[in-house]
Each structure stands twice: as structure tokens, then as C-alpha cells.
Amino acid sequence: MDESGAATRLHSIFGRPGSGPLSGIVVADFSRVLAGPYCTMLLADMGATVIKVESPQGDDTRGWIPPVRDDEATFYLSVNRNKHSIVLDLNDAADLEVAHELSARADILVENFKPGGLERFLLDYDSVIARNPEVIYASITGFGTGAGAGLPGYDLLVQAVSGMMSLTGGQDTEPYRAGLAMFDVITGLHAAMGILGALHHKDLTGSGQLVELNLLSSALSGMVNQSAAYVTGGVIPTRMGNEHPSLYPYEPMPTGDGMLIIAAGNNPQFTRLCMALDIAETATDVRFSSPQQRNANRGALREILQHELARRSAAEWFELLSELGLPCAPIQDVKGGIELAEKLGLEPVVLAGTGDRRIPTVRHPVKFSQTPVTYDLAPPQLNESSALVRSWLATREEQLVD
The missing domain is CATH 3.40.50.10540 (Crotonobetainyl-coa:carnitine coa-transferase; domain 1)
Incomplete structure (x- = not known):
């Protein structure tokens, strides 16, 4: 056969x-x-x-x-x-x-x-x-x-x-x-x-x-970049909570209601984020002008961002920032994840x-x-x-x- x-x-x-x-x-x-x-x-x-x-x-x-x-x-x-x-x-x-x-x-x-x-x-x-x-x-x-x-x-x-x-x-x-x-x-x-x-x-x-x-x-x-940190760079990674070892901002932040993930992986994204938050001057601040500088001064930058994010809820910011093509996401339970996928037609x-x-x-x-x-x-x-x-x-x- x-x-x-x-x-x-x-x-x-x-x-x-x-x-x-x-x-x-x-x-x-x-x-x-x-x-x-x-x-x-x-x-x-x-x-x-x-x-x-x-x-x-x-x-x-x-x-x-x-x-x-x-x-x-x-x-x-x-x-x-x-x-x-x-x-x-x-x-x-x-x-x-x-x-x-x-x-x-x-x-x-x-x-x-x-x-x-x-x-x-x-x-x-x-x-x-x-x-x-x-x-x-x-x-x-x-x-x-x-x-x-x-x-x-x-x-x-x-x-x-x-x-x-x-x-x-x-x-x-x-x-x-x-x-x-x-x-x-x-x-x-x-x-x-x-x-x-x-x-x-x-x-x-x-x-x-x-x-x-x-x-x-x-x-x-x-574990990709984390295992490579040691194998390739000789660095043993450690716990950083929700922070990223190489990028900032790249973590959950409190808003007026709920937590919102903010992810700005490059200078253009960071600039657009600052404009959306009505803090355009922050994008040109020498302390935050490059990924390396933002990493080094993340404490000061976190305070500025959280102050502005308190003006709206996580849901409101998600809608506004997403329309501008900025990476962000509210923290949801599994039910919320399924419902979002349904809303997106997935x-x-x-x-x-x-x-x-x-x-x-x-x-x-x-x-x-x-x-x-x-x-x-x-x-x-x-x-x-x-x-x-x-x-x-x-x-x-x-x-x-x-």
C-alpha cells in the first residue's frame, strides 16, 4: 500500500x-x-x-x-x-x-x-x-x-x-x-x-x-540573555524584581488606578513617552538622554514618571499610549488576558x-x-x-x- x-x-x-x-x-x-x-x-x-x-x-x-x-x-x-x-x-x-x-x-x-x-x-x-x-x-x-x-x-x-x-x-x-x-x-x-x-x-x-x-x-x-550574561560576559545575574538589567523604563508602575507596564527600549520611544506624559523636557535631560544614562539614573526617572502617571488610570493610559504606538500593558489576571485576546480577534x-x-x-x-x-x-x-x-x-x- x-x-x-x-x-x-x-x-x-x-x-x-x-x-x-x-x-x-x-x-x-x-x-x-x-x-x-x-x-x-x-x-x-x-x-x-x-x-x-x-x-x-x-x-x-x-x-x-x-x-x-x-x-x-x-x-x-x-x-x-x-x-x-x-x-x-x-x-x-x-x-x-x-x-x-x-x-x-x-x-x-x-x-x-x-x-x-x-x-x-x-x-x-x-x-x-x-x-x-x-x-x-x-x-x-x-x-x-x-x-x-x-x-x-x-x-x-x-x-x-x-x-x-x-x-x-x-x-x-x-x-x-x-x-x-x-x-x-x-x-x-x-x-x-x-x-x-x-x-x-x-x-x-x-x-x-x-x-x-x-x-x-x-x-x-x-534563559537566553540571563544565561549568556554569565557564559559570554562572566556576569552572574541577580534578582531585580520587575526591573530589567539593561533597559529603563521597563517595569510596572503605579497609576491613578492600577499598575501599568511601561517599556521604552530606545531613545525614540522614550521621547514619545515623555511627550505623551507632557514632560517633553525630560527627554532632553542629560541624565536620561541615552539607555545607559537612564539605567544609571533610574531612581530619579522613576519618580518623575510615577508622578505623571498618577493623573490617569492604568486602563486610560493603556488606551492613550497604545494609540501612540508606545509599548505598555496593564497587569491583568488570566481572565483578563483571555478577554483581551478575544477583543483583539485572536x-x-x-x-x-x-x-x-x-x-x-x-x-x-x-x-x-x-x-x-x-x-x-x-x-x-x-x-x-x-x-x-x-x-x-x-x-x-x-x-x-x-
């Missing part, structure tokens, strides 16, 4: 429309919690058929409550749409045989077990590549497979050891974690990028490969699924002009696609004959 025929069979069994850029690609998803599932959801949104392999207990995040929607954890719902769930107990011989067959059929396999944890099941890279030479095998760990292999890979631990928490908080406060598992998310994004690169290489050469990621490396890469909320089970989820961040993403499958209930997956696997002999 040719590739188009195999893709048609795949879509006919799993019932997805097949319009996305990854249509016809099968992903065996042996990951759980966040980094791996976020990666595979992005692939699924783009049309890949993602088969989520779960233990009899299910993904850990199914039990991470509150908050909930109809007794389901919103954490789980946030990263598992457009997937098919099958329960496989890898300690059961029959289920393990199904897992082996799935690994042999998949174009991509994603896992985030502890290093070496899949070897006894013959689902490690060497075992899978032996039965499926074209597979792209993406492995996510916390600290790599070398000396850090035994360290538990929790996002919070990586936020601590990477130095990120040392940068978060005020100068006189304790270090803080980010308000989300940011390095799990960044690693998931890196994993999706690596997989797409490997897919391109496979198109050129026909060969699969191992794609390895770890949270610490993703963290150090994702349509941030999409319903995943059909019929009675349609779950509000956050839109995929990429738009494709010719191969749009789809949201036809709600996050799967545990083991709901077992029969479909087993039916598809049973077609292997028939496809080989064709």
Missing part, C-alpha cells in the same frame, strides 16, 4: 479529517505529565495521529485537582486534546506485545521515562530502532542520560538548579518559582522542534534517529471534540494558511480508543500484502 493509501486507511480508522501539515504521521506517545504531552498535543493539532499509551492508573495529571471541569482535571485537559488513549500494562505480556507492535508501526515515538527505564521492556531506542529503522525516537529526561541520569526530572527542581529562581523575586525577597512549569513547556516546544527537524531529515534520507532533550539544557537555552478559545463532549481549550499558537490545525478530538478518557488502536494494528499484515 502506498503512502496515500496508508494515510487514507489511518484516517478512516481514527476518524480525523487529515488536513493538517502532519496528516498521516503516527505518534506513539509514551510520555506523561507535561513536557511530552504538550509536545505531542502540538503534533496532534497539526494532524498527526497521536496514540497516548497510559498505565492502568492513567496519566498522573488526571488526578491533579483542583481545578476541574466536570470532575476532570483541567491540567490533564490542557495538554491532551486530539489524542487517542489506550491502556497498556507493560508488565503484562499481551499488552507489551501491543506496545512493541505500536513502536514498530509509529513514525515517531515520544517518551519521558527515567533513563534506562524502558530497556527491560525492549522499548528503549536501540530496541525500537531495530524493529523500526525509520522511527524518530524522542526521549525527554530531567538531566540527561549521563551523570544526571539518576536525578528526578521535576520542573521545580530545574527552576531551582538552573539559576532561574535566583532571578525571580525582589532584591530583598526569597527566590520565587515561575507561576507555571515553564521549563516543561519550553522542553516540550524544543521537542516538537527537534522532531520536525528529524522528520525533514527522514524525508531526505529515509533514516530515523534519536532526538534527546533534557529539562536543564532547555532551561539554560530558554479567538484564543477553541472547542475540542464533537457531539456531547466538547471541551473549551486554548488555541494552537500557529496558524497555517493552507493546512490548518483542527480540534476534532476532545482530550481522551482513559482507554477510550483501545478498540480503534488495536483495529489499526491488526491491519499490518493486510498492508504488507497490499
Whole structure:
């Protein structure tokens, strides 16, 4: 059977429309919690058929409550749409045989077990590549497979050891974690990028490969200018609260009602800001005439700006300054962020699924002009696609004959 025929069979069994850029690609998803599932959801949104392999207990995040929607954890719902769930107990011989067959059929396999944890099941890279030479095998760990292999890979631990928490908080406060598992998310994004690169290489050469990621490396890469401050400049960054080490003004400021982020990254922006605040003379003050001078004299400049900002509310300043093309933003809660995206026509909320089970989820961040993403499958209930997956696997002999 040719590739188009195999893709048609795949879509006919799993019932997805097949319009996305990854249509016809099968992903065996042996990951759980966040980094791996976020990666595979992005692939699924783009049309890949993602088969989520779960233990009899299910993904850990199914039990991470509150908050909930109809007794389901919103954490789980946030990263598992457009997937098919099958329960496989890898300690059961029959289920393990199904897992082996799935690994042999998949174009991509994603896992985030502890290093070496899949070897006894013959689902490690060497075992899978032996039965499926074209597979792209993406492995996510916390600290790599070398000396850090035994360290538990929790996002919070990586936020601590990477130095990120040392940068978060005020100068006189304790270090803080980010308000989300940011390095799990960044690693998931890196994993999706690596997989797409490997897919391109496979198109050129026909060969699969191992794609390895770890949270610490993703963290150090994702900290960009802060990690570069030390690596490139020999400077160890420190906590500065909401201030920026290189730019001023670039922080929240109080207004007559509410806080407003003011960001002036260059001289023209600073000049326009001063004119909007009716303090044009401040732009030519020698103390504030360059980014370096504004950094050196930020205390004096802060006092001037805050005095003027007190004349209006954050909402009023946001509207006025935005009309002038000046970077600014009121500090809102998540509800406010979603509502602003809706106001701007970004349509941030999409319903995943059909019929009675349609779950509000956050839109995929990429738009494709010719191969749009789809949201036809709600996050799967545990083991709901077992029969479909087993039916598809049973077609292997028939496809080989064709």
C-alpha cells in the first residue's frame, strides 16, 4: 500500500479529517505529565495521529485537582486534546506485545521515562530502532542520560538548579518559582522542534534517529540573555524584581488606578513617552538622554514618571499610549488576558471534540494558511480508543500484502 493509501486507511480508522501539515504521521506517545504531552498535543493539532499509551492508573495529571471541569482535571485537559488513549500494562505480556507492535508501526515515538527505564521492556531506542529503522525516537529526561541520569526530572527542581529562581523575586525577597512549569513547556516546544527537524531529515534520507532533550539544557537555552550574561560576559545575574538589567523604563508602575507596564527600549520611544506624559523636557535631560544614562539614573526617572502617571488610570493610559504606538500593558489576571485576546480577534478559545463532549481549550499558537490545525478530538478518557488502536494494528499484515 502506498503512502496515500496508508494515510487514507489511518484516517478512516481514527476518524480525523487529515488536513493538517502532519496528516498521516503516527505518534506513539509514551510520555506523561507535561513536557511530552504538550509536545505531542502540538503534533496532534497539526494532524498527526497521536496514540497516548497510559498505565492502568492513567496519566498522573488526571488526578491533579483542583481545578476541574466536570470532575476532570483541567491540567490533564490542557495538554491532551486530539489524542487517542489506550491502556497498556507493560508488565503484562499481551499488552507489551501491543506496545512493541505500536513502536514498530509509529513514525515517531515520544517518551519521558527515567533513563534506562524502558530497556527491560525492549522499548528503549536501540530496541525500537531495530524493529523500526525509520522511527524518530524522542526521549525527554530531567538531566540527561549521563551523570544526571539518576536525578528526578521535576520542573521545580530545574527552576531551582538552573539559576532561574535566583532571578525571580525582589532584591530583598526569597527566590520565587515561575507561576507555571515553564521549563516543561519550553522542553516540550524544543521537542516538537527537534522532531520536525528529524522528520525533514527522514524525508531526505529515509533514516530515523534519536532526538534527546533534557529539562536543564532547555532551561539554560530558554534563559537566553540571563544565561549568556554569565557564559559570554562572566556576569552572574541577580534578582531585580520587575526591573530589567539593561533597559529603563521597563517595569510596572503605579497609576491613578492600577499598575501599568511601561517599556521604552530606545531613545525614540522614550521621547514619545515623555511627550505623551507632557514632560517633553525630560527627554532632553542629560541624565536620561541615552539607555545607559537612564539605567544609571533610574531612581530619579522613576519618580518623575510615577508622578505623571498618577493623573490617569492604568486602563486610560493603556488606551492613550497604545494609540501612540508606545509599548505598555496593564497587569491583568488570566481572565483578563483571555478577554483581551478575544477583543483583539485572536479567538484564543477553541472547542475540542464533537457531539456531547466538547471541551473549551486554548488555541494552537500557529496558524497555517493552507493546512490548518483542527480540534476534532476532545482530550481522551482513559482507554477510550483501545478498540480503534488495536483495529489499526491488526491491519499490518493486510498492508504488507497490499
